[in-house]
Amino acid sequence: MRTDDLIRAMSADTTARQPVEAALPGAVLLIAALAGFVFLGEMGVRADLASALGDPLVIVKQLFPVVLALGAFWAVVRMSRPGSAVPGAALLVLATVPVALGFAAIYEAMILPQEAWGMAFVGKSRVECLTYVVTMSLPILAGSLWALRRGASLHPALSGALAGLLSGGTAASVYALYCTEDSPFFYAVWYMAGILAVTALGALLGSRLLRW
Amino acid sequence: MPPVGDTSLDDMLRAANRGDERSYADFLRAITPLVRGIARSRGGGLGHDICEDIVQETLLAIHQKRHTWREDAPVRPWLYAIVRFKVVDAFRARGRRVHVQIDDFEETLAADPDVDPTERSDAERVIGHLDDRSARIVRAIGLEGSTVPEVSEAMDMTETAVRVALHRGLKKLAGLRGRMIE
Numbered sequence: 144m145r146t147d148d149l150i151r152a153m154s155a156d157t158t159a160r161q162p163v164e165a166a167l168p169g170a171v172l173l174i175a176a177l178a179g180f181v182f183l184g185e186m187g188v189r190a191d192l193a194s195a196l197g198d199p200l201v202i203v204k205q206l207f208p209v210v211l212a213l214g215a216f217w218a219v220v221r222m223s224r225p226g227s228a229v230p231g232a233a234l235l236v237l238a239t240v241p242v243a244l245g246f247a248a249i250y251e252a253m254i255l256p257q258e259a260w261g262m263a264f265v266g267k268s269r270v271e272c273l274t275y276v277v278t279m280s281l282p283i284l285a286g287s288l289w290a291l292r293r294g295a296s297l298h299p300a301l302s303g304a305l306a307g308l309l310s311g312g313t314a315a316s317v318y319a320l321y322c323t324e325d326s327p328f329f330y331a332v333w334y335m336a337g338i339l340a341v342t343a344l345g346a347l348l349g350s351r352l353l354r355w
Numbered sequence: 356m357p358p359v360g361d362t363s364l365d366d367m368l369r370a371a372n373r374g375d376e377r378s379y380a381d382f383l384r385a386i387t388p389l390v391r392g393i394a395r396s397r398g399g400g401l402g403h404d405i406c407e408d409i410v411q412e413t414l415l416a417i418h419q420k421r422h423t424w425r426e427d428a429p430v431r432p433w434l435y436a437i438v439r440f441k442v443v444d445a446f447r448a449r450g451r452r453v454h455v456q457i458d459d460f461e462e463t464l465a466a467d468p469d470v471d472p473t474e475r476s477d478a479e480r481v482i483g484h485l486d487d488r489s490a491r492i493v494r495a496i497g498l499e500g501s502t503v504p505e506v507s508e509a510m511d512m513t514e515t516a517v518r519v520a521l522h523r524g525l526k527k528l529a530g531l532r533g534r535m536i537e
Contacts, residue, residue: 152497225436
């Protein structure tokens with residue numbers, strides 16, 4: 144087949160395809176809503192949620208995964224378009240998370256007696272936390288990768304990692320509604336461990352599934 | 356042939372995205388010499404047949420990913436990024452490492468075709484792997500120059516069905532090529 148023949152065939156194919164930014168938010172929100180509905184329906188929202196949200200440490204716990212997910216979403220959408228750089232602002236959004244977690248940990252260190260630090264870090268639900276955060280992330284990650292396959296990332300592994308961060312962050316923010324471990328010594332470590340595990344899995348899957 | 360490197364490329368692809376087949380063909384024909392020039396200057400030693408296969412692979416990739424261009428941005432940075440990525444990728448799949456710099460696009464002269472790969476080309480081999488109907492449609496429109504309405508009448512399918520089969524066929528073609536070479 145000559146190149147000119149191929150061009151003729153391609154130009155007759157005018158079927159439009161949705162861009163990533165049209166497919167990704169719907170996929171993530173829909174799957175996250177379903178996963179959250181099943182999880183919270185089964186496990187329940189923490190009973191003291193309203194009063195707990197008066198505590199700045201709980202606010203950080205609830206918001207940092209959301210911020211991670213938003214920053215990752217922004218960056219991964221940009222990366223799906225060849226020739227457009229990841230906006231510095233998206234990286235700045237992501238960078239606020241370690242800073243916020245650091246301040247939260249310093250604050251906790253000041254109010255919590257030193258003997259209690261170890262207990263706060265170990266917690267009572269780290270296995271539960273890791274299990275549920277990772278499990279809820281998986282369907283979201285699958286949906287994100289499906290949506291991202293229509294993009295054209297020049298760095299498939301990095302895009303996959305961002306998809307993992309997006310999925311892990313979304314799942315952790317749902318899990319936080321149930322979890323009553325409010326010490327940053329706990330959530331900065333165990334939430335983050337779950338989110339980063341999904342990020343690594345996303346990189347692995349992305350390097351295969353997001354090639355084109 | 357319209358010149359490459361002015362705003363008309365943007366206009367052509369914009370019109371193409373509105374379903375204008377002629378503008379889309381113009382766009383693809385306008386960028387082909389540029390893609391060919393890059394492929395030849397990077398992989399001269401491989402022979403023009405293989406380079407032409409790489410040109411076709413790159414054009415198919417541009418076709419599959421054309422919706423990733425944002426219409427409010429100039430088309431050239433987007434186009435160059437895809438061409439660079441796919442040309443490097445295509446040579447790597449054939450066991451050759453090449454570098455393509457963005458500067459190359461300004462310096463490389465557009466190359467005209469002087470080979471006419473037909474049966475021996477990858478495209479022909481890959482079309483053989485499509486299902487019968489898609490292969491017939493791709494051939495009818497590409498090789499015989501039939502239009503979608505003509506094919507739909509000849510094959511007793513609706514125009515929509517022809518377009519869907521063509522779309523799927525080309526998508527599969529783009530996917531298969533990558534895998535069959537590796």
